[in-house]
Amino acid sequence: MAEREVDRSVSQTVKAQLALRDQILSGALRPGERISELQAVETTGASRTPVRMALVRLEEEGLLEAIPSGGFMVKAFSERDISDSIELRGTLEGLAARFAAERGVSARELEPLKECLAAIDELLRQVPISIEAFSSYVALNARFHALLTELSRSPPLIRQIDRASALPFASPSGFVMAQSALPEAQQILIIGQEHHRVVIDAIENREGARAEAIMREHARLAVRNLRLALRNRTHLDLLPALALIKTATD
Template sequence: MAEGEFERSVSQTMKAQLALRELILSGALRQGERLSELAVVERLGVSRTPVRMALVRLEEEGLLEAIPSGGFAVKAFSESDIDDAIEIRGALEGLAARFAAERGVARGRLAELKDCLAEIDALKGLSDGSEESFSDYVRLNARFHALLHALADSPALMRQIERACALPFASPSGFVQAQARLPQSRFILVLAQDQHRCLVEAIENREGERADALAREHARLARRNLRLAFRDPSALDLVAGAALIKRPGRH
């Protein structure tokens, strides 16, 4: 399939889902705002049926909530909602790491993980704050976590993890972009990479409990980044879905 054909070949439902998700995460739709189907139809140029489909899926995804009297509204998240979502991801990634450690994994797959670590180590520009290094880091970090999730070799767990990561600020990549703007959180990158290394080591040594604990603690780095980002609004705006966060200070 050629690149240019993508927009035409993909289903209208998928198009609506992607476009709506983008509108929600970018903050184009305000939190709590009710989504009129007709308005979305006009905005996206697809008919009501695929729009409805997309709305249902985005509700399951957690970005929308059903209004009792019918229809959907953009969800809003408090700081403790985010904390919990991160903790949930930690618990699930912890379980994945534990599965990998206790059940064992093929040598080749562990090598992939180690390659990923080495590539991150090779990113020398990170501490200089260059933009391209950071986007590389974002990509590699996402890949590391994807490999880790797959390592558990459990479709059910994979499903639940994907669900947990659907909330952008709960995903492993959620706050990484913001870190580029926060000098204080550069240090966290070093911690994160060391945790990555320890995690792989724990899995290799089949230390399930240790792998679990490390994965949980690793997820909690996202909470620290969140705290730092709250102090620096320009960084917070780099977080995907920041518009969904309920902030007491703002009206």
């Protein structure tokens, strides 16, 4: 039988999980398609036990769905599912912002957020924004959201937000990229940045309700824009993660 070259630097379970997630997100495995363990063993290079562990984790993550008769299939999402996921994440981030504001945050903790803000400002000064700058923006934006989440100092909430961001289209990077297909992309980024600025201000002034409201508005903007982007199906291939949308009925 074929020699299995063992990569001992990472656990086989993690390797299999990453490989399978890649296959799902890249569209190599289509929504609704059943995942064969045997096939997964071949493509990932791990054996059945770690592959099974990876499948269980991906199911909990929301990318897979258990089939009653056994095994797993790639989950399919409707547009409604996607917009709900984004609004859900916005609600959770709103709670995080409120916690941060109510519980109080020191100037030192706010520092990295402000640096993020300034860096994004710098990027947005270019008109139109270059591809490289946009890529930096995606990373910085994700970092901003992660830092903001941390400010809540609430492990259960942080955990839940992480889970809600597991779905690629619901992650900060995910919907920013989806919006990038729109002609008004630059203006959208500028508005988003304004939201970031306001939430920091609200947290500094300990205005919990305002901090929460602006994060929810931030998400609603994303939902509106994603809907628009989905109308322009021509640009859809920009975001491979959207391959998870079920093409048939909504």
